[in-house]
Amino acid sequence: MYLFGASGHGKVVADIAIEKGIKITAFIDHDINKTECYGFPVIHHVIDDEKSLIITIGDNFARKTIAEKTTNKIDRLIHPRSIISKTSKIGKGTVVMGGATINADTYIGEHCIINTNSSIDHECYIEDFVHISPNVALAGNIYIGEGSHIGIGATVIQNVKIGEWCVIGAGAVILKDVPDYSVVVGNPGRVIKNIK
Numbered sequence: 001m002y003l004f005g006a007s008g009h010g011k012v013v014a015d016i017a018i019e020k021g022i023k024i025t026a027f028i029d030h031d032i033n034k035t036e037c038y039g040f041p042v043i044h045h046v047i048d049d050e051k052s053l054i055i056t057i058g059d060n061f062a063r064k065t066i067a068e069k070t071t072n073k074i075d076r077l078i079h080p081r082s083i084i085s086k087t088s089k090i091g092k093g094t095v096v097m098g099g100a101t102i103n104a105d106t107y108i109g110e111h112c113i114i115n116t117n118s119s120i121d122h123e124c125y126i127e128d129f130v131h132i133s134p135n136v137a138l139a140g141n142i143y144i145g146e147g148s149h150i151g152i153g154a155t156v157i158q159n160v161k162i163g164e165w166c167v168i169g170a171g172a173v174i175l176k177d178v179p180d181y182s183v184v185v186g187n188p189g190r191v192i193k194n195i196k
Helices: 008-019 060-069
Strands: 002-004 026-028 040-043 053-055 182-185 190-194
Touching: 002 008, 053 060
Parallel strands: 002 026, 002 053, 026 040
Antiparallel strands: 182 190
Protein backbone atom coordinates (compact mmCIF):
# COMPACT_ATOMS: atom_id res chain seq x y z
CA MET A 1 0.00 0.00 0.00
CA TYR A 2 1.06 3.57 -0.71
CA LEU A 3 0.26 6.45 1.63
CA PHE A 4 -0.01 9.70 -0.32
CA GLY A 5 1.17 12.49 1.98
CA ALA A 6 4.28 12.26 4.16
CA SER A 7 3.05 14.27 7.13
CA GLY A 8 1.75 13.95 10.67
CA HIS A 9 -1.63 12.77 9.44
CA GLY A 10 0.16 10.19 7.31
CA LYS A 11 1.92 8.85 10.41
CA VAL A 12 -1.41 8.31 12.17
CA VAL A 13 -2.78 6.48 9.14
CA ALA A 14 0.43 4.42 8.94
CA ASP A 15 -0.17 3.30 12.53
CA ILE A 16 -3.60 1.96 11.52
CA ALA A 17 -2.11 0.06 8.57
CA ILE A 18 0.63 -1.39 10.80
CA GLU A 19 -1.95 -2.39 13.45
CA LYS A 20 -3.91 -4.24 10.76
CA GLY A 21 -0.82 -5.98 9.35
CA ILE A 22 -0.90 -4.12 6.03
CA LYS A 23 2.48 -3.67 4.33
CA ILE A 24 3.34 -0.06 3.55
CA THR A 25 5.53 0.19 0.45
CA ALA A 26 6.24 3.91 0.69
CA PHE A 27 4.85 7.35 1.29
CA ILE A 28 4.32 9.50 -1.81
CA ASP A 29 4.89 13.23 -1.54
CA HIS A 30 5.47 16.01 -4.09
CA ASP A 31 8.06 17.64 -1.79
CA ILE A 32 11.33 16.43 -3.32
CA ASN A 33 13.19 17.27 -0.09
CA LYS A 34 11.37 14.51 1.77
CA THR A 35 13.11 11.14 1.54
CA GLU A 36 11.85 9.35 4.66
CA CYS A 37 8.76 9.49 6.87
CA TYR A 38 8.06 7.38 9.96
CA GLY A 39 10.69 4.84 8.92
CA PHE A 40 9.33 4.41 5.38
CA PRO A 41 10.84 5.72 2.14
CA VAL A 42 9.26 8.76 0.50
CA ILE A 43 8.94 8.62 -3.27
CA HIS A 44 7.69 11.43 -5.47
CA HIS A 45 5.40 9.62 -7.91
CA VAL A 46 3.54 6.32 -8.12
CA ILE A 47 5.83 3.49 -9.21
CA ASP A 48 3.26 0.66 -9.26
CA ASP A 49 -0.33 1.60 -10.06
CA GLU A 50 -1.43 -1.94 -9.17
CA LYS A 51 -0.82 -1.17 -5.47
CA SER A 52 -3.63 0.25 -3.39
CA LEU A 53 -3.40 3.75 -2.02
CA ILE A 54 -4.79 5.95 0.77
CA ILE A 55 -4.52 9.74 0.51
CA THR A 56 -3.07 10.85 3.85
CA ILE A 57 -3.46 14.60 3.53
CA GLY A 58 -5.64 16.46 6.03
CA ASP A 59 -6.61 19.29 3.65
CA ASN A 60 -9.97 18.35 2.12
CA PHE A 61 -9.51 20.18 -1.18
CA ALA A 62 -6.01 18.74 -1.71
CA ARG A 63 -7.39 15.26 -1.01
CA LYS A 64 -10.10 15.77 -3.63
CA THR A 65 -7.61 17.06 -6.22
CA ILE A 66 -5.36 14.01 -5.78
CA ALA A 67 -8.30 11.58 -5.72
CA GLU A 68 -9.50 12.87 -9.08
CA LYS A 69 -6.10 12.18 -10.66
CA THR A 70 -5.05 8.83 -9.18
CA THR A 71 -5.48 5.59 -11.08
CA ASN A 72 -4.56 3.31 -8.18
CA LYS A 73 -7.10 1.19 -6.35
CA ILE A 74 -8.29 3.15 -3.33
CA ASP A 75 -8.62 1.33 -0.01
CA ARG A 76 -10.12 2.43 3.28
CA LEU A 77 -8.60 1.99 6.72
CA ILE A 78 -10.55 1.47 9.94
CA HIS A 79 -8.77 1.35 13.27
CA PRO A 80 -9.49 -1.94 15.07
CA ARG A 81 -10.35 0.00 18.24
CA SER A 82 -13.10 2.06 16.64
CA ILE A 83 -16.78 1.15 17.07
CA ILE A 84 -18.67 0.83 13.79
CA SER A 85 -22.32 -0.23 13.46
CA LYS A 86 -22.85 -3.11 11.05
CA THR A 87 -25.61 -1.04 9.42
CA SER A 88 -23.32 1.90 8.60
CA LYS A 89 -21.63 2.32 5.22
CA ILE A 90 -18.13 3.75 4.73
CA GLY A 91 -16.77 4.79 1.33
CA LYS A 92 -13.40 4.05 -0.23
CA GLY A 93 -10.47 6.23 0.76
CA THR A 94 -11.99 7.00 4.15
CA VAL A 95 -9.91 6.59 7.30
CA VAL A 96 -11.48 5.97 10.73
CA MET A 97 -9.14 6.64 13.65
CA GLY A 98 -8.94 4.92 17.04
CA GLY A 99 -11.75 5.56 19.49
CA ALA A 100 -14.18 6.83 16.84
CA THR A 101 -17.79 5.66 17.04
CA ILE A 102 -20.13 5.44 14.03
CA ASN A 103 -23.67 4.41 14.94
CA ALA A 104 -26.64 2.82 13.16
CA ASP A 105 -27.59 3.59 9.57
CA THR A 106 -24.91 6.22 9.09
CA TYR A 107 -23.37 6.84 5.67
CA ILE A 108 -19.78 8.10 5.38
CA GLY A 109 -18.67 9.10 1.87
CA GLU A 110 -15.36 8.64 0.08
CA HIS A 111 -12.00 10.07 1.20
CA CYS A 112 -13.31 11.27 4.57
CA ILE A 113 -11.35 11.54 7.81
CA ILE A 114 -13.19 10.37 10.92
CA ASN A 115 -10.66 11.43 13.51
CA THR A 116 -9.71 10.21 16.98
CA ASN A 117 -12.54 9.81 19.53
CA SER A 118 -15.14 11.47 17.30
CA SER A 119 -18.75 10.34 17.78
CA ILE A 120 -21.22 10.10 14.90
CA ASP A 121 -24.69 9.06 15.97
CA HIS A 122 -27.51 7.31 14.11
CA GLU A 123 -28.62 8.12 10.57
CA CYS A 124 -26.04 10.78 9.79
CA TYR A 125 -25.12 11.35 6.15
CA ILE A 126 -21.61 12.62 5.48
CA GLU A 127 -20.61 13.45 1.91
CA ASP A 128 -17.17 12.91 0.30
CA PHE A 129 -13.95 14.67 1.43
CA VAL A 130 -15.29 15.68 4.87
CA HIS A 131 -12.98 15.88 7.90
CA ILE A 132 -14.52 15.18 11.31
CA SER A 133 -11.81 16.30 13.77
CA PRO A 134 -10.92 14.67 17.11
CA ASN A 135 -13.59 14.72 19.82
CA VAL A 136 -16.36 16.04 17.55
CA ALA A 137 -19.86 15.01 18.66
CA LEU A 138 -22.52 14.68 15.98
CA ALA A 139 -26.04 13.91 17.22
CA GLY A 140 -28.48 11.87 15.11
CA ASN A 141 -29.74 12.61 11.62
CA ILE A 142 -27.11 15.22 10.65
CA TYR A 143 -26.17 15.95 7.03
CA ILE A 144 -22.70 17.30 6.21
CA GLY A 145 -21.97 18.46 2.65
CA GLU A 146 -18.90 17.70 0.56
CA GLY A 147 -15.55 19.02 1.71
CA SER A 148 -16.66 20.46 5.05
CA HIS A 149 -14.32 20.47 8.03
CA ILE A 150 -15.78 20.09 11.51
CA GLY A 151 -13.18 21.46 13.96
CA ILE A 152 -11.84 19.74 17.06
CA GLY A 153 -14.36 19.39 19.87
CA ALA A 154 -17.30 20.86 17.94
CA THR A 155 -20.83 19.72 18.81
CA VAL A 156 -23.75 19.52 16.38
CA ILE A 157 -27.31 18.93 17.62
CA GLN A 158 -29.70 16.52 15.89
CA ASN A 159 -31.40 17.18 12.53
CA VAL A 160 -28.95 19.90 11.44
CA LYS A 161 -27.74 20.31 7.86
CA ILE A 162 -24.22 21.67 7.29
CA GLY A 163 -23.60 22.73 3.70
CA GLU A 164 -20.65 21.94 1.46
CA TRP A 165 -17.11 23.27 1.94
CA CYS A 166 -17.90 24.79 5.34
CA VAL A 167 -15.46 25.26 8.22
CA ILE A 168 -16.88 24.73 11.70
CA GLY A 169 -14.48 26.18 14.26
CA ALA A 170 -12.97 24.31 17.20
CA GLY A 171 -15.44 23.92 20.06
CA ALA A 172 -18.35 25.46 18.13
CA VAL A 173 -21.88 24.44 19.10
CA ILE A 174 -24.10 24.16 16.04
CA LEU A 175 -27.82 24.56 16.76
CA LYS A 176 -29.17 25.37 13.28
CA ASP A 177 -28.48 24.71 9.60
CA VAL A 178 -25.29 26.15 8.08
CA PRO A 179 -25.24 27.46 4.46
CA ASP A 180 -22.64 26.27 1.92
CA TYR A 181 -19.14 27.86 2.14
CA SER A 182 -19.67 29.25 5.65
CA VAL A 183 -17.14 29.67 8.44
CA VAL A 184 -18.88 29.20 11.79
CA VAL A 185 -17.48 29.79 15.29
CA GLY A 186 -18.72 30.12 18.84
CA ASN A 187 -21.46 28.90 21.18
CA PRO A 188 -24.00 29.14 19.77
CA GLY A 189 -22.35 28.91 16.36
CA ARG A 190 -22.56 31.98 14.14
CA VAL A 191 -21.44 32.54 10.55
CA ILE A 192 -18.51 34.96 10.47
CA LYS A 193 -17.68 34.82 6.75
CA ASN A 194 -18.29 33.14 3.41
CA ILE A 195 -15.35 31.33 1.76
CA LYS A 196 -16.66 30.47 -1.71
